[in-house]
Amino acid sequence: MRRIGGSLAIAYAIVLYGFIFLPVIVLVLFSFQGTLFPVPPFNGPSLRWYQAAFGDARLTAALGNSLMVAAASSGLAVVLGFMAAFGFARYRVRGAGVLRGVLAAPLSVSYLIIGMGLLILFNGLGVPKSLLAVTIGHVVINLPLCFAILYSQMGEHQVNIERAARDLGARDWQVLLYITAPMLWPALFAGFFLSMTFSWDEFVIAFLLTRFDTTLPVEIWNLLRSGLSPKTNAIGSVVFGVSVVLAVLLEAVVLRRRTQS
Amino acid sequence: MDAEIRLRRISGERLKPWMFVGPPLLWTAAFFILPFAAMGVVSLWTRTSAGGTPSFSLANYAQFFANPSYFQAMVNSLEVTAMVTVLSILLAYPLAWVIAEKVPERWQRLALMLAVLPFWTSYVVRSYSWLLVLAERGVVNNALLSLGVLSEPVQLANTRFATVLGFVHFFVMLLTLTIFASLKQLPASYRRAAADLGASGLQIFVHIILPLTFPGIVVGAFLTFVLAMGDYITPQILGGNNELLMPQLIMMQIGRRGDFPLASALSLLLMAVVTVAYLSSARWLKIERS
Numbered sequence: 001m002r003r004i005g006g007s008l009a010i011a012y013a014i015v016l017y018g019f020i021f022l023p024v025i026v027l028v029l030f031s032f033q034g035t036l037f038p039v040p041p042f043n044g045p046s047l048r049w050y051q052a053a054f055g056d057a058r059l060t061a062a063l064g065n066s067l068m069v070a071a072a073s074s075g076l077a078v079v080l081g082f083m084a085a086f087g088f089a090r091y092r093v094r095g096a097g098v099l100r101g102v103l104a105a106p107l108s109v110s111y112l113i114i115g116m117g118l119l120i121l122f123n124g125l126g127v128p129k130s131l132l133a134v135t136i137g138h139v140v141i142n143l144p145l146c147f148a149i150l151y152s153q154m155g156e157h158q159v160n161i162e163r164a165a166r167d168l169g170a171r172d173w174q175v176l177l178y179i180t181a182p183m184l185w186p187a188l189f190a191g192f193f194l195s196m197t198f199s200w201d202e203f204v205i206a207f208l209l210t211r212f213d214t215t216l217p218v219e220i221w222n223l224l225r226s227g228l229s230p231k232t233n234a235i236g237s238v239v240f241g242v243s244v245v246l247a248v249l250l251e252a253v254v255l256r257r258r259t260q261s
Numbered sequence: 262m263d264a265e266i267r268l269r270r271i272s273g274e275r276l277k278p279w280m281f282v283g284p285p286l287l288w289t290a291a292f293f294i295l296p297f298a299a300m301g302v303v304s305l306w307t308r309t310s311a312g313g314t315p316s317f318s319l320a321n322y323a324q325f326f327a328n329p330s331y332f333q334a335m336v337n338s339l340e341v342t343a344m345v346t347v348l349s350i351l352l353a354y355p356l357a358w359v360i361a362e363k364v365p366e367r368w369q370r371l372a373l374m375l376a377v378l379p380f381w382t383s384y385v386v387r388s389y390s391w392l393l394v395l396a397e398r399g400v401v402n403n404a405l406l407s408l409g410v411l412s413e414p415v416q417l418a419n420t421r422f423a424t425v426l427g428f429v430h431f432f433v434m435l436l437t438l439t440i441f442a443s444l445k446q447l448p449a450s451y452r453r454a455a456a457d458l459g460a461s462g463l464q465i466f467v468h469i470i471l472p473l474t475f476p477g478i479v480v481g482a483f484l485t486f487v488l489a490m491g492d493y494i495t496p497q498i499l500g501g502n503n504e505l506l507m508p509q510l511i512m513m514q515i516g517r518r519g520d521f522p523l524a525s526a527l528s529l530l531l532m533a534v535v536t537v538a539y540l541s542s543a544r545w546l547k548i549e550r551s
Contacts (some may be wrong), residue, residue: 005535006363013359016352017376023390024379026400030393039398061427080285087281099286108291108539110491112508116528120303120521140292141284172277194308199381204493208515217385224389224498228396236386243381251374 031233038230049230057079062219073138074195091155107144115205133209138199146191153187193250304525313522321526334510342489345428355438361444364510380434419501427499436481443477
């Protein structure tokens, strides 16, 4: 009886893993398709659709845009999140509870609504649609994450070291830059790469706030209108690969921090 | 003179925290709260060819309740989201349990990481991948045809089934994470104590494990609800335009018609529904945090 239960459990897990990986396997497999359609039978492997994807100037430009927006918005989100976390952890701030709630609020609002709000605001102010507008939007969604991660890592044990540095004559910015930031680097790193993955994959804000120059998810969306093509598989596999690399980097850092402490 | 310096120093000290918390708060105010206010104002405007003229009218909100197809979009959204939440919990719970109980400790991290790997790719790519699987000549139809189960392909894409499937795929991964976390927090001694007192395996599950992992389920269900209600891509790519969900209806207002006032009103209504869900699950969300 126990053994039947055990093998049933394993069988269930295998079926579910199959379900989880099915679309990814199909995506990647048919990116190596030799013929025109990404459906069975599989004729390959061939790299022609990767060549087609990387030969497409719009796609490569969008890829560059996506990386730029992700890096810029994540960097800014980490800096702002760090400032907020430091301020709330080290000083008494009036109404701190409410203000922390305000900073965390974008977490519980869907991206569609955040994007709509920015579109209407920018439209009213006459700010044109641009990659800068998307970057601003991505900072809005990632700032609460970075703040939450960094705030949870600001412990009391760091306060004494900061105080010691101050006693030895360090100025405020020196303490921040040479003492606090290095002690928190795993959290800074985690915040940055988590933000990178969210920005890299984000569609709806980018769709609403750009027009011609746009990010990769939006460009892939444009490709979809012309139907199924192995070229979309190829660029989709690249997007997936980059996301996985970011996730693995993140995991490696988090794992390392856990085993250290 | 002396007092003045002291005063200046005190006010300097007082201002210092704001040097740190000020900029991030200003950012949130300018690019999150202000847009919200703008949306609230514009939702009261009247639509014109130029986009909208200022007015103070609840007509856009009234339209939502008066127009059956608009109201139906909210109903569709709620139905799909409810179905997705329930199915995802039912599928994810056993998987989380197998990983927590049957997989050796040292492999659990890897098993969990594998179970959520496709989680990291964007909605667009994930939905497109399902479209490939479900297409008329796609993998599923192909397999069923060659097995002789079907004599001609069935339509799987552009249906509510496809939307639900695409969502469930994503949320099974998310819920496996949250449920696994709450299963791991259970001390093994609870189970042993119940077994010593004569409880059967089923009784232990129903009376001990399930209630204690309930907060984890609620957190996952809440995330599922918020993310599924607000997602435009999955229903648009997989469900098509046969039946509209709320995000599709909202995007349609700005895309085709340039109707910002109505889009704002619909967005705020969607947000109100999500807020109600948040408030009703807040009790358990708080338990989880402490």
